[in-house]
Amino acid sequence: MLSVKGMKRCYASLWAILFIFILAGCGNTKETAQTKAVPVKAVKVIQQNVTLANEYAGQVQAKSEVRIQARVSGNIVEKMVSGGDIVKAGQPLFRIDNTQYESALLSAEAQLAQAEVNLENSRIDTQRYQNLLNANAITEQRVTTQKATERQNEALVSSYRALVRRAQDDVNSTLVVSPISGRIDVNDVSVGTYAQAGSTTLVTVGGLDPVFVQFNMSENEYLNLRQISQNNITNSGWGENVTITLSNGTVYPLSGKVTQADRGLANNSGTLTLKAAFSNPDGILIPGMFARIKIPGIPIKNAILVPARAVQQVLDKSLVTVVSADNKAEPRPVILGEKIGSYYLIKEGLTVNDTVVVEGLAKVQEDMALEVTIVTPEELGLSINS
Incomplete structure (x- = not known):
């Protein structure tokens, strides 16, 4: 018969062997998890000509307003x-x-x-x-x-x-x-x-149709937009095809045109006051109403665009997950430009040949194998004009 001391040594040996098997099993599980591809949806980077839009806060004013006195x-x-x-x-x-x-x-x-x-x-x-x-x-x-x-x-x-x-x-x-x-x-x-x-x-009586939307822009913005008009970079020219979005998010159906600019910059703010005229046949626009006014701005040729949902913000950096040639996740830092509809303009970090992940990002880590489903912007409901 084994002594008590010998039995203790035997149990210790058995536990050691069992622990080794457990570790081996865990290792196999981890290896299996790493080799299993993560399903994601991805889109091709878009390259096309776009026109940046300048947006400003504006307020509706009557084009003609008269205080009637005796x-x-x-x-x-x-x-x-x-x-x-x-x-x-x-x-x-x-x-x-x-x-x-x-x-x-x-x-x-x-x-x-x-x-x-x-x-x-x-x-x-x-x-x-x-x-x-x-x-x-x-x-x-x-x-x-x-x-x-x-x-x-x-x-x-x-x-x-x-x-x-x-x-x-x-x-x-x-x-x-x-x-x-x-x-x-x-x-x-x-x-x-x-x-x-x-x-x-x-x-006091105020005219209903047309009306003005008054807004302010900086000196540099004004000079840039004037340069566009003088160089005939766009067919529309400066100050035309102006649109407004009302406070409830509704886009006003009729476009307007910038018709007035102040004679100088405001001394206290250094901004220029402008007015855009809009037809108002149905009386939707009333004086005092606030609106976001959008003016076509600088055209960019061959702009690189990615869906905004593909961009992740980590501290002060912007990252997108690129699908590598061997279908692995490759986090890549990018420099963002302006937001255009559902997309971000990418200044640096991507080319037209890249494919970026738009869905399933929460499960993706660097170098993970990806099971990629390529989708189109239309399937995701993306738009440059939204």
Whole structure:
């Protein structure tokens, strides 16, 4: 029989042998896992001509906005519109009490009539005196004095005619009409309000179609875009085919064009203010609305593009996983350019001959064998214009 000491040595030997087998089994498992290919989806790197788009934050403004003020003073006695109404040019909006202006017009017309009678009488007297002078019945001084009286009466007639025109304008101005077509704001005055000529704003009306989208760009961006236009690099030219995206992500269906640029850079920001005009037949765009404005920019020939989902950010580096010639994973650092739709522009790190992994990246490590399924951008729903 074995002693207790001998039995302990026997158990120790058995455990050692069992441990060796366990290690061997684990090694085989690890080796099997390393040799098993990881299924991934990959796409070919795209090379094509693209045009970078410059995007800016913009705000919709009425192309024409008028603060309507009273031209004559008086109480508002009639209101023909309600706040928020759409009005046409020449449409009546308010009526101011015209009693005093009608009276002033009647008085001016009476004075004019009297002056015209006096002028007619003086003309008759001038002709009569001229006949008497021809007959040597009166002196030439008498005729000269009469002609002066006639000229004085002519001046009075002209003066009273001006008074009548002014009085008539005052009467006409008691009916306040819209100078432009558009929508009036809700902050209009009420009946009974006293309107002071030249200072009381009755209502503000803004044009609906077209409208402006105002935005700012830096000096360098402006110079680069102007250079494009002058060199005819693109067919569209600078400032055309401008598009906007509204705050809810909707792309406005009509394109616009940059029509105005400020005369200089803003002193506090060093940016240039520009305005792009957009047709607004359905009234979708209203003043004050925010929008992202996109302007076609610099064209790039033979640009290298990869899907944005293929790019991984590790600390301050950008990496893509390239499928090597023997179908193994090859992490490769790249230098990114601008984002264009669903893609990134690659400045350095890839060629048109490379294939990059777009799905299954979480399971991939360097030098792992890959079971690659090549897919097309259309199958992944990728777009350069999105």
